[in-house]
């Protein structure tokens with residue numbers, strides 16, 4: 001079965017960090033395949049993150065794209081570090097749409113710093129969004145899913161969740177942590193019809209990668225580096241000869257895990273990383 005055959009009619013899909021990037025691609029893909037959608041994003045920059053995060057306009061654009069498909073959408077500006085805010089959003093979605101059947105804990109940030117020069121803000125912001133935020137999302141959606149006896153939860157780790165790279169102490173710690181959390185929560189929910197799985201993307205074509213801060217970190221030896229300078233170095237992280245992947249490649253794996261038919265796959269990690277995991281993982 002290809003992703004084009006998957007349908008989510010009658011389902012409600014919640015995607016965090018959906019104002020742009022992979023989160024928007026996931027939200028629109030679920031809507032295209034019949035789901036109503038619940039989205040949130042913090043839509044504000046963070047001190048420890050060296051590139052701009054999404055804006056209010058980005059979040060409004062995701063709403064526009066979902067509505068253009070004729071699906072219903074609930075959208076709120078929420079930081080996933082705010083557990084009470086997420087719980088209130090889930091409660092609203094359950095009241096207005098009847099349930100939350102699918103949750104994609106996608107919101108995350110990248111922050112790079114060598115340990116010899118590591119601002120506290122980088123650790124706090126990266127672990128705050130990538131680890132606390134994912135925990136809060138799982139804690140917000142799980143009680144309702146358990147009660148209804150149905151749920152598909154997908155977390156977003158990274159190829160850095162099973163490997164490492166210089167300057168990535170906070171990011172790698174957070175993404176390794178997401179995998180541990182995913183596997184543990186899959187056990188909590190194993191008996192109640194809720195699956196919990198992770199995707200682990202490689203380099204994906206979003207503003208998290210395509211920004212000047214990352215270019216400067218990856219190419220410290222080049223003045224004003226451009227994508228053309230960065231691409232060959234990022235490609236080294238992949239095994240296949242490609243530097244960056246389209247976000248929809250991750251969406252296909254997310255939808256596969258979110259499908260009703262994936263009922264007996266839980267606690268697993270699907271890499272979408274051009275072969276990177278072949279070097280690091282069983």
Ligand SMILES: NC(=O)c1ccc[n+]([C@@H]2O[C@H](COP(=O)([O-])OP(=O)(O)OC[C@H]3O[C@@H](n4cnc5c(N)ncnc54)[C@H](O)[C@@H]3O)[C@@H](O)[C@H]2O)c1
Pocket residue numbers: 016017018019020021022023040041042043044053054055078079080081106107108109110128129133156157158159200201202203204205206207208209
């Ligand atoms: N792009 C990559 O190469 C790559 C690789 C592996 C994993 N990932 C992961 O994929 C996920 C999506 O990233 P992306 O590539 O789409 O990047 P992105 O920066 O385009 O999108 C991330 C979105 O999350 C939002 N966000 C960040 N922290 C938030 C918070 N605390 N609360 C609410 N919203 C928040 C941002 O505003 C942004 O809209 C992240 O978890 C990221 O770590 C990305």
